[in-house]
Amino acid sequence: MSSAPAVQAAAALPAPRGPLSESVIGALATTPDSGSAALAGTAVTGADPYGDDLHLALYVCYELHYRSFVGVDDAWEWNTELLRLRGDMEALFLDHLRARVPAGGSVDDEMDALATEHVDGSGPSYHLRDHGTAEQMREYLAHRSLYHLKEADPHAWAIPRLQGQAKAAYVAVEFDEFGGGRGSRMHQVLFRDLLEAAGLDSSYLGYLDRVGAPTLAPVNLMSFFGLHRRWRGAAAGHLAATEITSSPGSSRLVAALRRLGFDERCVAFYAEHVEADAVHEQVMRHDVVGDLVTRDPALEADVVFGMRALGYVEDVFAAHLMDTWAEGRRTIEL
Ligand SMILES: [Fe+2]
Ligand SMILES: [Fe+2]
Structure with a gap:
């Protein structure tokens, strides 16, 4: 505790x-x-x-x-x-x-593509798993604190804008993100515990003054989708893409944290996501996105946009970290 x-x-x-x-x-x-x-x-x-x-x-x-x-x-x-x-x-x-985000295509094709794991990927989670330093891992965690300390909050804005099975299943995923009724198990609290165990600043927005647009834009994107009813399809697509890509990404980070000798409380946050998000992926695919686009086919393009916009801002973030590290520099002062 x-x-x-x-x-x-x-x-x-x-x-x-x-x-x-x-x-x-x-x-x-x-x-x-x-x-x-x-x-x-x-x-x-x-x-x-x-x-x-x-x-x-x-x-x-x-x-x-x-x-x-x-x-x-x-x-x-x-x-x-x-x-x-x-x-x-x-x-x-x-x-x-x-x-910058291409239009067109179906949600099913998009989700199939997202579910295909790239064994030879090159982003931060691959780098940290195979070659990164403990200091780079700590930098990564500090950047991610801008989202994970409010994890699931931005998507919660979309709940009243959904209907039927899509709403019920979306709430079921959010319920897990919020700890299934237990305050100490909320993912945003697990991430605070992770920051403390890593010797980082665990205060809310503790790193806001030290991060730039590559770190902030992914969170702004979620808030934007969540706060505008017009973008409810994109909010659902964004959460679906997050869940589909989370499990393999989290397992790379578990391997990275173990290789680098981090505390088990750090491992616990990502281990939780390996397990939970394999289930969330299925719920989001079939019960949320499937039901949503059946119910309202006009939203399909927005769902795809939400998925691809997430990919775009995550690519910018990944490139920022990888390019800065390749130059032998830090991405954030800790
Ligand atoms: Fe989570
Ligand atoms: Fe999840």
Whole structure:
């Protein structure tokens, strides 16, 4: 049992990385009454759709719907100026994804392709299993904390937008992610235990100031899909693709952690995913995605988009780590 408190405190606002995050974070440090006017003059024109500035600003906007930040007025969550700016940032990010993620194809073909394990893959989990250092493993875990400490929360937004068997089965998968009724078994809590056992900062958003767009964009993508009813098909596709690819990826990370001599509490998080996600994969394929596209065939293209968008942002993340390590540099200061 972990000795850490069951409820973690919200984090402090991060430091800005450019004009957009400066504007958003600066406003949040004030009241909506006084901060809205400054936001009204903020435009996304010219912003890099995959830059640190835009993705930090977007991450901070979305965080208002999760735990928010210390000292931030709750009224900001539905402030119209902030939502207008967030919408403009989302549109830039979405345009970027649509230009890079191919359209077309069926969900069945897409899921078959995702389920095919690449024995000669080259991403971080392969590298860490075969050659990586313990320090690189710790870097990897620190990056992933931006998602795993809120694991399953972004997908939970989609639940009221689903119907019938698809909804029931989606909730069954989420129920497991949330520990099956046991707080200490929630995957987000298991990851906090992992961080502690690895000697890393286990506080919520503890690494927010030290990661860039390659780490933040995958989480922003989930929040974007989850918070917009229009993207409910993509949210389901995203969760399905996550579950289909999780089991083999997690088993590579179990092997990596064992090879590098990490504590069993670190191994436990990924071992849990090897087991659970082999089951979740089947539930997502047949009962969630199968039922969803039978019920509403018009959603099929969005389900495929959600799967491929996940693949795209994960490829960017993997390339960032592998390229930086190949140059003999660290990807994050621990
Ligand atoms: Fe999980
Ligand atoms: Fe899962």
